[in-house]
Amino acid sequence: MADEWKEDNGRARPADDKTWALIEKTMLASVREQRRARRWGIFFKLLTFAYLIVMLVLFTPLLSLGKKGGVTESGAHTALIELKGVIADDEKASADNVVTALRKAFDDSNTRGVVLRINSPGGSPVQSGYIYDEIKRLRGLHPDIKLYAVITDLGASGAYYVASAADAIYADKASLVGSIGVTAASFGFVGTMEKLGVERRVYTSGEHKAFLDPFQPQKPEETRFWQQVLDTTHQQFIDSVKKGRGDRLKVEGHPELFSGLVWSGEQALTLGLIDGLGSASYVARDVIKQERLVDYTQEDSPFDRFAKRLGASVAERLALYMGWQGPTLR
Structure with missing residues (x-):
């Protein structure tokens, strides 16, 4: 195990620079993926909220019809x-x-x-x-x-x-x-x-x-x-x-x-x-x-x-x- 690590200015790092680069690339890709997922999550939440608002606007008049006393009756x-x-x-x-x-x-x-x-x-x-x-x-x-x-x-x-x-x-x-x-x-x-x-x-x-x-x-x-x-x-x-x-x-x-x-x-x-x-x-x-x-x-x-x-x-x-x-x- 000791052969796989070298001292660099007092810090230990992988001997193989390609391995380190691959790890760094993988971590950056993971961060980008998390950011992308977060953006899509916010987008879908806003879309759902907008949908609910539209539904409320469209159906509130219909729900109000459930109230009694809203229509003038014909006949004594x-x-x-x-x-x-x-x-x-x-x-x-x-x-x-x-x-x-x-x-x-x-x-x-x-x-x-x-x-x-x-x-x-x-x-x-x-x-x-x-x-x-x-x-x-x-x-x-x-x-x-x-x-x-x-x-x-x-x-x-x-x-x-x-x-x-x-x-x-x-x-x-x-x-x-x-x-x-x-x-x-x-x-x-x-x-x-x-x-x-x-x-x-x-x-x-x-x-x-x-x-x-x-x-x-x-x-x-x-x-x-x-x-x-x-x-x-x-x-x-x-x-x-x-x-x-x-x-x-x-x-x-x-x-x-x-x-x-x-x-x-x-x-x-x-x-x-x-x-x-x-x-x-x-x-x-x-x-x-x-x-x-x-x-x-x-x-x-x-x-x-x-x-x-x-x-x-x-x-x-x-x-x-x-x-x-x-x-x-x-």
């Missing part, structure tokens, strides 16, 4: 709009979806009446307020078109807030109605942190900036402040229900009416929370006198649902984990 009918699930900005029962459906229903010259069919535990007071205000506005613009709220299984809190804006409310005798109250819940982990020997460090600018931090002890003055926020929101809820229901509410002798309790449809009728017992079909057939129902409910297309999932904000997730969700009508 009763417009049906579903309000189902939690009322929140990123849910099916968002103010944007419900308001869009309401506008299309009222603007259709063939609409003889509107049924808002509700099955919801409530949700955001802001989103509920948006829908409430829009119902009032549309009723003012179209006084000849009546809107009836029909509660199926559940019409509570923010959902009842919305229903109270209708001309009349119907429910089944076993429906759950009411829950006129506000809640905001979190957790307290102070004792747990102490037991684990973990120290919480929070740096803020503003004396009360971290007042809802579940890892710090509550302060009496901050608890009182937060209660005032909830009480204010509750009073706004009560005022809106009173304005919507008027003298039909049996407030006298029933102080528990705005306590957050929930009643059956039969009890709600006695309390003036609803106007009658019946289904959406009953209201269309016997109240509006137009049995044909046309669904105007706004539903996201597959593309919209994908985009919403993709665009969920990190801040929103952090707020959920930290317990900072704001007041909820539930």
